[in-house]
Each structure stands twice: as C-alpha cells, then as structure tokens.
Amino acid sequence: MTGPVRTEHVDTPNGAIVVVTLHRPEVRNALDTGLLAALVDTLDDLPPPGEVRGLVLTGAGGAFSAGADIHEATTDGGRRRMELFTTVHEQLLDLRLPTVAAIEGVAIGGGAELAGGCDVRIAARDAVLRFPGAIYGVPVGVARTVGQVGLSVAKDWVLSSRDVPAEEAERRGFVQQLVEPGAAREAAIGWATVVAGRDAATVALLGSVFDQQSGLRDRVMFENDALRSQAETGQLPDLGTDLPRTVRPRRH
Numbered sequence: 001m002t003g004p005v006r007t008e009h010v011d012t013p014n015g016a017i018v019v020v021t022l023h024r025p026e027v028r029n030a031l032d033t034g035l036l037a038a039l040v041d042t043l044d045d046l047p048p049p050g051e052v053r054g055l056v057l058t059g060a061g062g063a064f065s066a067g068a069d070i071h072e073a074t075t076d077g078g079r080r081r082m083e084l085f086t087t088v089h090e091q092l093l094d095l096r097l098p099t100v101a102a103i104e105g106v107a108i109g110g111g112a113e114l115a116g117g118c119d120v121r122i123a124a125r126d127a128v129l130r131f132p133g134a135i136y137g138v139p140v141g142v143a144r145t146v147g148q149v150g151l152s153v154a155k156d157w158v159l160s161s162r163d164v165p166a167e168e169a170e171r172r173g174f175v176q177q178l179v180e181p182g183a184a185r186e187a188a189i190g191w192a193t194v195v196a197g198r199d200a201a202t203v204a205l206l207g208s209v210f211d212q213q214s215g216l217r218d219r220v221m222f223e224n225d226a227l228r229s230q231a232e233t234g235q236l237p238d239l240g241t242d243l244p245r246t247v248r249p250r251r252h
Contacts, residue, residue, distance in 0.1 A: 004035035005042050006060075010189055014196035015053035017189055018046060018097075025061025030069035031110045036084035043091040049200055054192030055095065057118055058102035058185050059111075064127070067109025070136075082231040085110060086224040092117035093211060093220055096204040098195045102188035103127045103166070104181065109136075116144035119207065121174060122188045124181040127166040129174070131158045139236060143223040147214050148174050 008019045020042055022029040029035075046052065059065050074081065092099060092114075101107075101115035103123035108130045115121050115129070131141035141158035149157070149172040157164055169175040179187045195203060211217050222243065229237040237243050 003038055004032075005038040007042055009052070012053075012189070012193040012196060014193055016051065017054045017056060017192045017196065018052050019056045019058065019185070019189065022057075022059040022065055025059075025063070027069065027071075028063040028066035028106060029059040029061070029111070030066045030071075031081075031085070031114075032069035032072040033074065033081045033084065035069075036081060036088060040084055040087050040091065043088065043095070046095070046097070049096050049204060052097065053196030053200060055097050055099045056102055056185065056188045056192055057099065057114065058188065059104065062182075063105035064101070064103045064107040064115060065111025066106055067111045067132070077231070077234065079231040082227055085113075086227055088114065089117055089220055089224055093217060096207070098192060098203055098207065100188045100191050102184035103129075103175070104184050106130070108132065109140075113140060113144070116148065116174070120176045120191060121169075122177040122179060122184050122191060123166040123169065123175045124184050125166055125178050126181050127169075127184075129157075129164045129166070129169055130161060132161040134159055135161045137236070139226045139230065140223060143219040144216070145174070146219070147216055 004022070004024050006021045006023045010017045010019055022035060024030060024035055046055070068081065072081070099118040100120045100122060101118040103115055103121060104127060106128050107115045109132050112129045112131055131145065133140040142154065145154035145157060153172050166175055166178060170178050177187060225243055226237050229242045
C-alpha cells in the first residue's frame with residue numbers, strides 16, 4: 001500500500017477495526033493538500049458500520065502530525081488545503097463509528113485538531129501537543145478544546161500556543177489514557193475493541209447525542225466557517241458581519 005494515507009483492517013474478537021495512518025514520516029506527517037485529499041477520500045470510502053466497528057487514527061514514523069505543511073507551494077494561497085481541513089473536521093463529526101486517536105511524538109496545529117476531532121485520545125507519555133493558530137494568524141483551536149478541557153485551560157493552550165506535554169493533556173482531560181512510547185496504536189485498538197463489543201446502533205446514537213447536547217457540532221461549524229471565510233478573503237473574519245452570513249445557513 002502506498003500513498004500519504006494508509007488503511008488497515010484489524011480483526012478483533014468484536015469485529016474489524018479500521019486503522020488509518022497518516023504517512024509522510026519524512027516531514028512528521030505534515031498535512032499538505034495531497035494528504036488531506038487522500039484522508040477525505042479514505043473517510044468517504046469507509047465500509048458501513050455493520051462491516052467495521054471502530055476507527056483508529058494515527059501517524060507513521062513516531063509522530064502523529066506536525067500540522068499544516070507550511071512549506072507546501074500552493075497557487076491559491078492555501079484555500080483548497082483549508083477547505084479539505086474543514087471537510088475532514090465535518091467528516092469526523094458525521095462518522096457513525098467510535099473514533100480514537102493514537103498519538104505518538106507531536107500533534108501540532110492541524111494535527112492536534114485531528115486528534116481532538118476523535119472521540120477519545122490515547123497518547124504516549126512523551127508526546128507533545130500544540131495549538132499555534134495565534135502564532136500563524138489562523139482562528140482555530142477553540143471548537144473542540146473548550147468542551148474537552150474547559151474555558152480557561154483552552155484559553156491558556158490556544159492563546160499562548162505553548163507546548164502541552166501529554167501528561168498535562170491527560171490531567172486536563174484532553175487525553176484519556178497515557179501509555180509508554182510506541183504503545184499508543186495497540187492501546188487505541190484495544191479501546192476500540194472494547195467499544196466494538198457494545199451495541200453498534202446504540203453507540204452510534206450516543207455519539208450523535210454527545211455531539212448535539214454538548215454543542216460540539218455548532219462550535220465546529222462556526223470555526224469551520226471562520227476558516228473558510230479567512231481562506232476566501234485572506235483576512236481574519238469579522239464576528240459581526242462575516243460569520244453570521246456563512247454560519248447560519250450551514251447549521252443543521
């Protein structure tokens with residue numbers, strides 16, 4: 001299997017688990033347009049929930065993802081790449097499968113956002129997360145973290161853009177399980193296997209209820225529209241004029 005995204009089906013006592021691996025290890029799985037397009041296709045082409053019972057998202061080469069590939073040469077100012085980012089975020093919301101991120105090494109920017117888009121995160125003890133949108137002028141990082149770690153901690157992480165060690169992320173609730181380096185993938189498969197033993201229809205419904213009742217869906221859609229607005233105009237969106245026009249029709 002070749003390409004920037006690789007898929008493996010792992011048979012467990014409770015059914016098949018899909019392991020999706022970001023595979024650009026030479027750049028710590030930085031997210032360029034090609035990788036994101038492949039990830040969109042991979043998520044679109046997943047077998048129905050009756051055939052698979054969970055999804056593990058991880059990265060190759062000892063890293064989860066170093067985030068957006070800022071060295072990628074684009075002809076549209078990165079607009080296509082941003083559209084793919086927001087599409088992946090919405091796909092993860094709409095999946096009717098339990099999802100778990102297996103984090104080794106770094107999960108930075110878009111990589112941290114992908115991990116945050118999964119239901120659960122399992123991380124190596126030496127992993128590091130970072131939300132650097134405030135450094136690069138990208139209004140991202142709020143939608144998931146505010147519900148996962150609380151308002152003040154989310155502000156700390158996102159506004160400072162500092163490194164967050166995995167042990168702190170676990171203590172604050174962003175990471176649900178810490179494991180030894182190199183063990184995140186197998187631990188994630190183990191968690192997905194346990195959930196695969198529950199009633200699939202109920203698990204799928206509960207996932208949707210969690211997203212709706214927590215307000216996660218509206219927060220993700222709002223943030224996605226902010227990112228799309230910025231990609232289209234090249235400027236930070238104005239909360240009073242830009243976002244109401246784009247967000248309200250998109251909510252469902």
